[in-house]
Amino acid sequence: MTYNLLREKKGLIFGALDENSIAWKVALRCHEEGASITLSNAPIAMRMGKIGELAKMVNAEVIPADAISTDDLQKLVQRTIEINNGPFDFVLHSIGMSPNVRKNKPYTDSNYEFMAKTMDISALSLHKIIQTCYQLDALNENGSILALTYIAAQRVFPNYNDMADAKALLESITRSWGYHYGVKKKVRVNTISQSPTYTTAGSGVAGFDIFFNYADGMSPLGNATADECADYCVSMFSDLSKKVTMQNLFHDGGYSFTGVSEKMMQLFNEKE
Numbered sequence: 245m246t247y248n249l250l251r252e253k254k255g256l257i258f259g260a261l262d263e264n265s266i267a268w269k270v271a272l273r274c275h276e277e278g279a280s281i282t283l284s285n286a287p288i289a290m291r292m293g294k295i296g297e298l299a300k301m302v303n304a305e306v307i308p309a310d311a312i313s314t315d316d317l318q319k320l321v322q323r324t325i326e327i328n329n330g331p332f333d334f335v336l337h338s339i340g341m342s343p344n345v346r347k348n349k350p351y352t353d354s355n356y357e358f359m360a361k362t363m364d365i366s367a368l369s370l371h372k373i374i375q376t377c378y379q380l381d382a383l384n385e386n387g388s389i390l391a392l393t394y395i396a397a398q399r400v401f402p403n404y405n406d407m408a409d410a411k412a413l414l415e416s417i418t419r420s421w422g423y424h425y426g427v428k429k430k431v432r433v434n435t436i437s438q439s440p441t442y443t444t445a446g447s448g449v450a451g452f453d454i455f456f457n458y459a460d461g462m463s464p465l466g467n468a469t470a471d472e473c474a475d476y477c478v479s480m481f482s483d484l485s486k487k488v489t490m491q492n493l494f495h496d497g498g499y500s501f502t503g504v505s506e507k508m509m510q511l512f513n514e515k516e
């Protein structure tokens with residue numbers, strides 16, 4: 245079902261690697277809802293991923309940018325303004341990577357160069373993207389910026405490793421920029437805290453199958469899918485959520501506020 249919620253809106257979407265990426269689904273939904281889109285990803289992801297296919301489907305230009313490079317971001321945002329003949333309305337930050345996770349370094353034996361890279365790519369990149377937009381006055385009034393996060397920012401999930409610390413920083417950056425950009429131009433900044441989802445980044449976390457099933461069993465509504473996340477992003481980019489800002493919005497079927505579910509109790513009971 246489409247509602248034309250993003251008619252005449254223009255957006256910049258980071259992080260679509262392949263058809264499983266959450267950003268991929270968000271781009272498709274935004275296009276269906278009438279938005280014009282520009283896509284970006286790291287130069288290496290352009291070679292390895294399938295973003296070109298998505299670009300054709302949503303009629304978008306793809307602009308490579310390493311999200312930790314302020315020079316790349318400057319060029320990207322300037323080009324996005326050119327494409328749109330002026331400022332645009334929304335940004336999706338759907339970027340995450342931890343070299344410690346990739347190289348199976350446990351949290352208790354973290355490599356600090358890797359950890360700095362985790363923070364830069366997965367959290368500071370949001371600061372850099374927003375600062376670039378702010379300084380170039382790239383967003384229209386009532387614009388909306390979203391970043392994707394995970395509940396490991398608030399609760400311990402041992403295998404989520406230093407990504408948990410990166411997500412805590414990402415959520416803090418969201419609040420700080422939500423204040424500054426709100427005062428300057430009524431631009432909202434929020435995070436969506438998504439259920440475990442089968443994607444390249446998600447499945448890279450050790451034991452992913454187990455915590456996917458655990459979360460599903462705990463959530464009264466079951467895990468939220470990537471398509472459902474895309475729907476939620478559309479509503480947050482639309483004018484229907486103009487006064488929501490500086491929030492971490494759980495999109496997890498109720499997992500975050502469930503202590504224990506009858507399903508899980510039954511499971512433990514069976515094991516006795």
Ligand SMILES: NC(=O)c1ccc[n+]([C@@H]2O[C@H](COP(=O)([O-])OP(=O)(O)OC[C@H]3O[C@@H](n4cnc5c(N)ncnc54)[C@H](O)[C@@H]3O)[C@@H](O)[C@H]2O)c1
Binds near residue numbers: 265289338446
């Ligand atoms: N999959 C999950 O279970 C889950 C749950 C909650 C939140 N998230 C978050 O959703 C977001 C999107 O991840 P996904 O699950 O769709 O996986 P994904 O692997 O499809 O997307 C991650 C993206 O980050 C991009 N990226 C990495 N380094 C970059 C850099 N230097 N510059 C620019 N882009 C870079 C990758 O190319 C890729 O497109 C991430 O922030 C992730 O932490 C995922």
